[in-house]
Amino acid sequence: MPVQGVKAGLNLVLKDLEWKKKYVCLYGDGRLTYHHTQKDYRDKPSHGKEVFLGLATVRIAGRQRPRNTQRGMATSQFEESSTTNSVSSVALRPYEPRRSDAGGGSGEGTSGGGSDDAKEASPAMQLTPQTVAGQKKRRGGNRRLGSAGKATDEDDECFEIITSDQKRWEFCVAAEERDAWVAAIEEQIEKALQNQMSKPSTRARGDREEVLALRQLPGNDRCADCSQIAPDWASLNLGILICIECSGTHRNLGSHISRVRSLDLDTWPVEFLAVMQAIGNTAANRLWEHHAPSDRRPQPDSPLEVKEAWIRDKYEAKRFLPSLRVDATVGSQLVAAVIARDVAEVSLLLARASPEDVNATVSGTRDRRSPLHLACSIGSLAILQLLLWSTGVR
Structure with missing residues (x-):
């Protein structure tokens, strides 16, 4: 059965009102899929259910995440056990949330289990289904993570997968098999996150000409605060262009007041450009200098402390803003x-x-x-x- 060299397919038991066997595969692209039977996997691989581990976490009952050393030992143990073609029996049951819990549900989705990537992978071992008859009876109800009480044998054999929308699956195997499963799943979670971070951003960005065109907006030929010519820095949320000296004070205000960006050194997503194109220095100063005395405005050669005091009064203290209407909230x-x-x-x-x-x-x-x-x-x-x-x- 083809998988991407991580974890072979196993027969699991899914509790949905009653125990039912499921065939589960862990793929090297970060997917955990399950099917009704091994035959269903072979005949209808795309009809399985899927969990993307890049948006999930795995936890052992009553224990913190395994350390890296533990994970490495468990992975080696799993690889060794896989080559012996041993038979395993695993129990899978969905988390049944209380009414107060958010996001509960079966979490079933369309599987990519029969993808071309999986078919190109090396063949994995064939496992003989094993029934759970003779296993000890499971206790009724669901034990919640972090619940008080003594640990049970079942706790020692369980781990849980939790997705970003708070859907949960609980697995039960022998303790040594559990550690191998957790190690393999953690490895896939880590790889999936690394792959997402290494992908180039698909965020739409403005081209160089659009960024330079911001200088053509009314008032943008000079710094919005001291009138220095040819400003090459911007305050995004204020919609203004500023000189490099004033940009230092803007940075000190904090990004909750002014978000500073370079016209030349930084990338410009289209949404940032949209704000800058919609405001500009002239329109912004009509707002932020509405009640400002004209003789207080600093000049390009004014001392830095004068510029800083002006900028703080203008944007931090908001001393010059027009009044709002009082007839509406x-x-x-x-x-x-x-x-x-x-x-x-x-x-x-x-x-x-x-x-x-x-x-x-x-x-x-x-x-x-x-x-x-x-x-x-x-x-x-x-x-x-x-x-x-x-x-x-x-």
Whole structure:
């Protein structure tokens, strides 16, 4: 039976109201699949159920994750036992959540068990099915992880796979077989995560011409804070271009106030470009310098401490922002501004908004859509990104 050189197919027993045998395979691409029988695997390999281990974790009952040394020993032990073509019997049962648990379910999905990658792998050993008759009776109910009480023999033989959506499978084998399974599964989890991290990002990015074109927006030929010519740094969430000297102060404000990025050195996802294209220095300063005295604005040759004090008053203390309307809540004004696609108004409201305002709904219990939902609905990438930043999403 072809697998990618990791763990051979085994006959397992799945508890779904009653015990039923399942045929389980662990693949080298990070998939754990199971089928009703070994024959089903051969005849209909794509009809099995699947767990992607890159979005899962494995835990031993009542124990922390095995150390690397333990995993290495267990893997060697598994490889040795695999070559002897030994017969194993494993029990698999789904986790049955309490009503208060979230995300419970069978977790069944379409398997890729019959993929071409698997077929090209080296053949694995053939295992003879073994019944569970004669095994000791399992105790009724499900033991939850971390539950109090004395450990049982069954605890010593169990491990659990938990997926990112909190679906669980519990396996029971002999203790030495359990360690081999856990080691093999952990190895596949690690490989799956490494593969995901090594893949090039598919995130859409703007080209160089689009980034340089930001300098053509009104006011972007000079620094938004000190009027230095040819600024080559940006504050993403403020939608402005700034000089390198002012960018240092912006960085010191923290990314919750100003997210600094270089026009020349950094990559530019399209959503960042959308925000910058929708605002610009002139529009931003109409907002952030609305009540600012003109004689206080620093010049390119002003001392650094003068520029820093100005920037902190402008963005951190928010001393110069216009007042908000008092005849409506900030949340309801934000909803209206998003619907109207008014980026300037959204920027002003987000500068004053609390987390509750950002998560306000359209109309109480009747329409539970938030500004974030509305931005998605109307397709405004700039407003959507501003809202995401305001909620702490990087």
